[in-house]
Amino acid sequence: MTSVPPTAGPDTESAVTEAVNLGIPSALSDLGDLVRIPGIAWPSFDQTQLERSAERVAELARETGVFDEVRVLRAAVPGTDEMGQPAVLATRAARNGKPTILLYAHHDVQPPGDDALWETSPFEPTVRDGRLYGRGAADDKAGIMSHIASLRAVREVLGGDFDLGVSMFIEGEEEYGSRSFTQFLSDNADALRADAIVVADSGNWDSTTPGLTVSLRGNARFTLTVRTLDHASHSGMFGGAVPDAMMATVRLLSTLWDADGAVAVAGLTERDAPTPEYGEATLRDETGLLPGVTPIGRDSILSRIWNKPSVTVIGIDATSVEAASNTLLPEVSVVISARVAPGQSGEEAYAALEKHLRENEPFGAQLTFSDVDLGNGFLVDTSGWAVSMARQAMADGYGAEPVDLGVGGSIPFIADLVREFPEAQILVTGVEDPYSRAHSPNESLHLETFRHAVLTEALMLTRMNAR
Template sequence: MTLDLSRQDAVREAASAGIPTALADLGALVRIPSIAWPAFDQSAVVRSAEAVAELVRGTGVFDRVEVARAGIPGTDEVGQPAVLASRAARNGRPTVLLYAHHDVQPPGDDELWESPPFEPTVRDGRLYGRGAADDKAGVMAHVAAVRAVNEALGDDLDLGIAMFIEGEEEYGSRSFGQFLSDHADVLRSDVIVVADSGNWDERTPALTVSLRGNARFTLTVRTLDHASHSGMLGGAVPDAMLATVKLLATLWDDDGAVAVEGLHERDAETPAYDEQTLRAESGLLDGVSPIGRGTILSRMWNKPSITITGMDATSVEAASNTLAPQARVVISARVAPGQKAEEAFAAIEAHLRAHAPFGAHLEFADVDCGDAFLVDTSGYAVEDVRAAFADGYGVESVDVGVGGSIPFIADLVAEFPGAQILVTGVEDPHSRAHSPNESLHLDTFRNAVVSEALLLARLNARSA
């Protein structure tokens, strides 16, 4: 079966007409500070889950909608509340699983926000607020698309639909695998749409076909069993900060490229993308040069990177003439597609141990690995989503890689190996996810909703 033009037009019109309501609902979700990290108010995550569940129930499509939690393997804890919904397929149609997450990053320094982080504010065609893009807009893209196909197709909507709106993606998806296992029968699908990525720009849709993996850990460097006077012993006794700085510097060469033996690169072509665009999208200061070698996108999509994302050392305010006995850093590595994350971590650990200066003692803790992902683009779902993008945005889509990671996709592949996975999203290069002044481009959101509604309508016209 194919999607006839009259139904395609009806779906497009329903999706477009529903945008004002979807944006109002998104604003209400943004007002809930649903930060899954334990240091923040956990009742907000519960309220967020319940609010999403109400929106999903309100579509009138699902046979089952509930807020559920799963255990965190290896602990006595349970994960954050997620929303689970489902309706069975009819008349031989396939089933699609729609994923997004309702938890958000902490806002950071409120003074860096031009408007309050949890007060949705529209400026210059963008909606500002924490979670406005990542990923409450993904939640609302799913809800609005389901509303539209239900309104346009009515009793002819035979597509099976499951929805999984996670509550702890920003906090490591600790219960994700267990949740999949607990609810495998409900979530098992022919197609999975993960709405947690970005687009080429605010006008051009993108299908994410590769994601780097990640290997994150905490490194403690020790050189002394107690602090000592830097004036009395400095010059003979290596302090932990000296050892840490020298050790970390070995991770990169003079061009800023990763210099760790055993980390792989992927050989794949990338679209044209120049330094001027990089500067505009990243905020690179005048006079500061990019790092690495090769095309800019190959550095971000297909090569490893290592970033120091946190450090525990004596603060500037508390500085004294003291040799510090230890320092701690958080190291976040991105792993090229094609290499296992645990293999990459082992290579970095071996490098650090081999280069520890002055015989410094090293400890590794809190290791968290997630594998890279490459999409199989040969299935009918990729054909359908590309067609839906072209119809919804009015331009052809671009296949992109992403330098970031979505580690839980490896869990989806393991639990549902036969499913076709589509990684889409509503963000654009100026969304500033995880940063102050996060925002959603309103026209991009509209086009994303229309495209997803058209995708669901196309899948509804297929046989499983």
């Protein structure tokens, strides 16, 4: 890795480090307050909580004393008459030719799921064994507070008249598909335009080793409905002669994978790129893979997660076990979520999946595709000055050399940022580690990782100001 020497003086950086360390307790207290607000963008949840969440984030931004203007804004959802969820936009103009950096995170969270699976209440922040537990503690309210805490430290040391331009965009519907994101970018393009964009919504190699995300898979999600009958029939009377929808669905879905569990859909591509060492024992430890259950796919484990497509059935509508009766089902619906290798568009991947399913429809079953949601992957250009500066700040902030990461999940809006601001360098960072369990019960934040992440960003902002 090419080393970039610090461009701020050692006394300044030492003072920034001290300010970060002294500010962590306050930052964690504010993070706890945010976790207590159950801001979920799904319409079935109380939407006033998202308004509370946005207003609290706006208040935190104003209290830094950094920004010229802080606003809570909404944008229209394209193609509908709906407005998107409240987002926070804070801006500070650059001075004396310095660059502008845009800091992104999101204040909405995933639904908690079954409360019985949580060891403590999902919206009551709880510290145990060096981790802060709660929904959003890691994804992504810690991302918000890493921005706020780093700005507090920078202002404390540099004062309020530093020259770096800083904007902060805290979205309110990332977990719900960022439906108004593209319109928000268009509406606020001048305020959001920046030389570098920090997306604090990813993870690290482990709790002590930082990661810079350089590739992301895209996504293709849709609902598939399989019909074989125009009404339900008695399974004893006609079973064995009439294919019910469940039988057809099971047969059809099984064609998506080969005997090793690798995706078997023609037209879905793979990316050829090296990956770090990562063994099966680590996979088992980080995922809770049960004894005797084997991993799926071929080649290195990380290549399967970072560089190859995957297909998962994430939902199904059929008769429940509790309500089961001796009936041939006329219709079954499933939600299919595919992760698309970096370099292939979501549109191309969806076309390949639909073609495969239609060509393999069993017994002439009728297939309907709906609720299609597509997103493109992302590959970082790692040659820019901001990437080099971010890597060096990570090495100094964590005391460990960063690892270039691929991520199996998708952040489709990054492709929108690249399209809207093609000159900006994108830095995908985060505070999560492999045990954070984002989206799952008992989501948590490793407290020491959080401190390192805040120090990293504070050092990077300080050096950008002196660049």
